[in-house]
Amino acid sequence: MAILTLPSWLMLIALFAVPLVVGVYLSTRSDKIGSFVPGRAVGLDNYRRDVFQPGFTGALTVTLVITAIGLLIQFPIGVGLALLLHRNLRGSAVFRTALLLPMLLTPVAVGLMWRFMLDSDLGVINWLLDTVGLSRIGWLGEKWAARVAIALVDSWQSIPFVMLMTLAALSSLPESPHEAARVDGASAWRVFRFVTLPMLRPVLYITVMIRVVDSLKLFDIIFILTKGGPGKATETMGLQAYNVGFVALQTGRAAALGVAVAAVTLPAYVLWLRAQRASQR
Amino acid sequence: MSARGSRAGRWLSVGLLTVASAAALFPVFWTISTSVKNRVDTFANPPKFVRFAPTAKNYRKLFDSPDFWRIYGDTISITLASTALCVLAGTMAAYALARHRRFPGRRPLEATLVLVRAMPGMVLMIPIYQIVTRLDLYDNRWAMILIYATINLPFAIWLMSGFIEQIPVEVEESARTDGASPVRVFWNIILPLAAPGIAATSIFVALLAWNEFLVPVLLAGQHSKTLPVYISGFISNRTLDWGPMAAASALAIVPIAVFTALIQRRLVGGLSSGAVKE
Structure with missing residues (x-):
């Protein structure tokens, strides 16, 4: 039976799991779109610079308000x-x-x-x-x-x-x-x-x-x-x-923001999954 | 439930529904009317609702550009291909999920589907953009078709499992006792019986693909641009060209409106079966 889920798994791995891992990897690097200088590992700098900053909490507030x-x-x-x-x-x-x-x-x-x-x-x-x-x-x-x-x-x-x-x-x-x-x-x-x-x-x-x-x-x-x-x-x-x-072309910093977005929406996934499992019983 | 309550209550209800329907339809009407107006009538104050001389100028402007037809055709082909892939893979997985309480990978699959459905698109699109450009697949239709199909997969599986649960189990059981393999049962028995559900699911998935914006705006160049990206291009101009913009919008939404009117009963049935499943 599991074989019937194979096509779905292949798609989900290639276009969800792999990008997620790549996203976390990019978030620790200084890559930029169109830059001649190759990106290098910067540890948690992107997070320090963008995520734990008023800019991100401001965007989070705007999202919640809307x-x-x-x-x-x-x-x-x-x-x-x-x-x-x-x-x-x-x-x-x-x-x-x-x-x-x-x-x-x-x-x-x-x-x-x-x-x-x-x-x-x-x-x-x-x-x-x-x-x-x-x-x-x-x-x-x-x-x-x-x-x-x-x-x-x-x-x-x-x-x-x-x-x-x-x-x-x-x-x-x-x-x-x-x-x-x-x-x-x-x-x-x-x-x-x-x-x-x-x-x-x-x-x-x-x-x-x-x-x-x-x-x-x-x-x-x-x-x-x-x-x-x-x-x-x-x-x-x-x-x-x-x-x-895609405007400032700062891939690494955007990837860090992406990871942060995924993290702050985590409660929503957990609640949803729980509601879904409850409804199946 | 039959109509109850006082006469006045009934009239009030009809009144409220009329106002709400007008609010729902007005922007569509306004798009179509702006698309057949001259520039002067578009900016008239007070606005001209019906009393203006219609013009086909805005549409002619679109139709004259070879880009427009290529984009319209590409949007249709990307929509159809991604829908076929999504619904096929989705129906297979939905059958497994709807009929088999336990199989290896069931719970991880459920969790992954919720994650894909709930995760803001930008989270995935930043790395996907990098992967796609590294693999030299920027502006490639097949890459877009695969991505569209994957992001719509959770929705397709959710709708399809609702439909498959409605198929009586007895039919499969008799086939299985006759020695048919699960894959055969799926292919020869479930697929034909689920055809109406597959049709409804395909319509919904096709709509999502037709309307998709984030993926093509980031991954499409000149060769795979879709209609929503083309329409959004009108706002980057300094002077907003409302006439042709409204015409392009009308050509995106009028097929949807006609389709909805024709098949609305099935649409409502499809969504409802998912909603009251629990």
């Missing part, structure tokens, strides 16, 4: 839409198709279009704010506005995922507890809070984890919208490693 804002947007809306769709009103299938679409679109194209829509002078979003009498926002040019904008665009693409996972969980729930609560005269909100929500917990837990991991990975949308700016306001860990490795 992730947190995103979760606060995605989950209330995603779960809310799933509850609405679950009522099976007329037209639900059409709504579901429309609401599903953003998840499948090319992030680069999505990022560019939002960049155009969020443009502070010509963008349709600021025009809308103007029209309803709110003040314009310098979306991609101000520190917090840019962070919120990135979380918004990422949420626009990932709400469908939260919605689908919740919808699938809702349709597998038994009906009788809801009936019982309703017969006892519980309001719709109390039925949701004390009956539905506890039963959704396992699926929501996995969904939150997938979303956290994917937000930590987020790259293309930020690359298109702000490239980490203004200043370093939206420079996540991924963007920082990119800038060091």
Whole structure:
């Protein structure tokens, strides 16, 4: 039986295990892209210089902040839409198709279009704010506005995922507890809070984890919208490693940052693996 | 569940769903409308939503450049090849994982798959870039196909094991008592029965490959550039050329939109089977 996993193993070894080892090796060297001076071993200098520095902890904070804002947007809306769709009103299938679409679109194209829509002078979003009498926002040019904008665009693409996972969980729930609560005269909100929500917990837990991991990975949308700016306001860990490795061409230092990124995301892998094993029992 | 609650509640629900759907669709509409606008209409204030004279100029600009067609074709071929490889290897592994509680290497495989799925791409791409350039494989389609297939492997295996678990075990057991080897059982019995699942998984993996950005932006030069990299190229210009950019974006996302509308039931079914497996 193990033979059937052989092709997967070959791919995983060649393109995951080997690069990981090479990454750790590079992180102890001074290699640069395009340099005529061959790289040499520098021990832990790269770590000292880049990882245990405000630059990296700053990028880590930015990553976590954008992730947190995103979760606060995605989950209330995603779960809310799933509850609405679950009522099976007329037209639900059409709504579901429309609401599903953003998840499948090319992030680069999505990022560019939002960049155009969020443009502070010509963008349709600021025009809308103007029209309803709110003040314009310098979306991609101000520190917090840019962070919120990135979380918004990422949420626009990932709400469908939260919605689908919740919808699938809702349709597998038994009906009788809801009936019982309703017969006892519980309001719709109390039925949701004390009956539905506890039963959704396992699926929501996995969904939150997938979303956290994917937000930590987020790259293309930020690359298109702000490239980490203004200043370093939206420079996540991924963007920082990119800038060091492929803009400043410092391979060794970028590899050290990569190892650090892998290390700080470690809790997410452990939790995920544990959740997966628990669900198999 | 049948529609419950008051009339007002129903109308409120439909109202909210309408607003949400509008928010989901507007950027797509805006991309398409910008792609058929003249420069003047693109920058008009107040914005022009429908009342403008459409133009095919932006598309003509794209179609006239031979680069565009080559890139579109390359994106399709890289997507198809990496999807085939990923789904084939993934289905084999998924069968082993779904049907056999214990086999050598099961737990390490599970752990590795979670790591690949969860690890930020940049962590791997820094060393992969070095390896690929040392091996003289920069700007090589086959290198990209292999990398795409590997990073999408965890997702393919996860979806496929959901589908394989739904196939009744009895069919295999009778074949095995007739003396068929496990590999034969897999090839002659499981593969045909899992065909709908393989189709759904292939669609998802193809979407991921079509949309992939990090790998080609780092590893593709002139000969293997893909559509997302081409589209992102529009922002490096000083003056942003929104018209052709919107046209290129539309050509990336419209096939996805049409596809989604056609097969949405199967898409939802596919993802759902994974979600409620537990």
